[in-house]
Amino acid sequence: MKNLKRRNVVLVLLVLFALAVSGTTYAYWASSVNGVQQKQENVINIGEGDAVTINVDITDPETHSDKLVPNTPEVNVGVGETKSITVSYSVVWNNDALLDGVADQAISATVSNILVGGVANPYSLITVTPGANPTTIGMGDTVVFTFTVTMAEPANVAEYNAVANQTITFDITFDIA
Amino acid sequence: MRSKKFKFNAGLLVLLLTMFISSISSTYAYWRWPAPFTGTVNNSLLIGDWFFSRQYNTGFESYTNTTYGTYVDQNIDGKLWDFSQVITATSSDDTYFGSRGLRFKNTSYIQSKDSYYGLESISFNFGDIRGGLFGWATSSFNVQISNDGSSWTTIYSANASSSFPLISINVENIINNGYTLGNGSVVDMESSLFIKINFTGWGLLQDRLVNMDNLTINYRSVVN
Numbered sequence: 001m002k003n004l005k006r007r008n009v010v011l012v013l014l015v016l017f018a019l020a021v022s023g024t025t026y027a028y029w030a031s032s033v034n035g036v037q038q039k040q041e042n043v044i045n046i047g048e049g050d051a052v053t054i055n056v057d058i059t060d061p062e063t064h065s066d067k068l069v070p071n072t073p074e075v076n077v078g079v080g081e082t083k084s085i086t087v088s089y090s091v092v093w094n095n096d097a098l099l100d101g102v103a104d105q106a107i108s109a110t111v112s113n114i115l116v117g118g119v120a121n122p123y124s125l126i127t128v129t130p131g132a133n134p135t136t137i138g139m140g141d142t143v144v145f146t147f148t149v150t151m152a153e154p155a156n157v158a159e160y161n162a163v164a165n166q167t168i169t170f171d172i173t174f175d176i177a
Numbered sequence: 178m179r180s181k182k183f184k185f186n187a188g189l190l191v192l193l194l195t196m197f198i199s200s201i202s203s204t205y206a207y208w209r210w211p212a213p214f215t216g217t218v219n220n221s222l223l224i225g226d227w228f229f230s231r232q233y234n235t236g237f238e239s240y241t242n243t244t245y246g247t248y249v250d251q252n253i254d255g256k257l258w259d260f261s262q263v264i265t266a267t268s269s270d271d272t273y274f275g276s277r278g279l280r281f282k283n284t285s286y287i288q289s290k291d292s293y294y295g296l297e298s299i300s301f302n303f304g305d306i307r308g309g310l311f312g313w314a315t316s317s318f319n320v321q322i323s324n325d326g327s328s329w330t331t332i333y334s335a336n337a338s339s340s341f342p343l344i345s346i347n348v349e350n351i352i353n354n355g356y357t358l359g360n361g362s363v364v365d366m367e368s369s370l371f372i373k374i375n376f377t378g379w380g381l382l383q384d385r386l387v388n389m390d391n392l393t394i395n396y397r398s399v400v401n
Contacts, residue, residue: 051212058216067225074229074401081225098209153401160399164226176214
């Protein structure tokens with residue numbers, strides 16, 4: 001008799017647990033299928049509220065008017081010339097109440113598409129070297145990236161003509177993930 | 178009594194489970210995280226021009242022709258030159274540095290077969306003019322440049338001296354802002370130029386002679 005009562009108690013507990021679980025499952029399906037407003041709010045939080053577009057400003061406050069010449073001791077630097085140009089960018093992750101308390105995010109910057117006079121880095125003379133750049137950024141933070149541009153010495157007149165008095169362009173892509 | 182106690186606990190358990198499930202649902206609903214961001218900036222910088230200074234020096238120590246005539250493509254300390262009516266100067270009547278120099282006679286010249294990019298200056302010793310009875314003689318010389326090695330334009334002229342002065346010509350000052358040659362070409366410090374030194378002398382019943390030595394040419398190269 002005593003064992004029978006205990007079995008009944010366990011059975012009751014199992015039934016209650018099954019009801020609780022099935023009740024939750026039913027409620028979820030009901031919200032999705034029938035569009036019950038209270039339950040749909042949960043669906044929105046899961047589906048549309050997952051990722052928030054962050055507000056980032058990237059600025060380069062400097063202007064670079066000096067002309068780049070080869071980074072070799074034999075070249076004399078004249079007025080308005082330089083052997084290296086350092087470009088810097090401030091990256092600001094603006095505050096957003098939707099993301100309060102979010103953890104720091106990984107940030108990186110990569111250089112690509114180096115062109116000289118429209119030609120892809122002729123003779124690989126141009127080098128863009130990243131500085132000791134940050135790897136993370138927090139919301140509300142400002143981090144600074146630097147890149148130093150130098151030019152190797154052309155080995156012959158053809159290489160010289162490919163770069164002298166030309167314009168260098170390149171892209172820097174910032175990623176926060 | 179025991180049976181009632183079990184029923185009470187089971188109800189409490191159901192209540193707690195319901196609250197737990199409700200709690201999970203609410204927390205999950207307000208979860209946000211930042212979307213990945215990608216932004217690209219474009220840079221534009223300028224490249225200049227540059228050069229390496231070069232200097233050519235010769236004392237004509239390797240030029241040993243002793244008979245007047247025309248000699249072409251003579252390699253003098255690594256550069257090619259043509260000579261006309263110019264011989265080596267080693268006699269006691271000549272003036273020179275080292276073991277020898279050059280002696281020009283009447284109408285004579287030397288001219289470069291190599292061109293010089295970014296020609297900055299030319300200097301040389303020229304003089305000890307002699308020849309012509311009773312001093313009846315003329316003796317002028319000039320320095321010319323060319324961008325093709327055949328059409329020459331005078332950038333310096335003077336009368337040769339009885340002494341042996343250093344003649345210095347600042348070519349950069351002349352061509353730096355663009356200089357129009359006799360053939361209509363405009364040359365500047367990014368041009369490659371040939372050099373010619375002419376002597377035009379006449380002496381009464383004698384050859385008119387003059388010496389030259391220690392030629393220095395300063396120029397440029399865009400590669401090291």
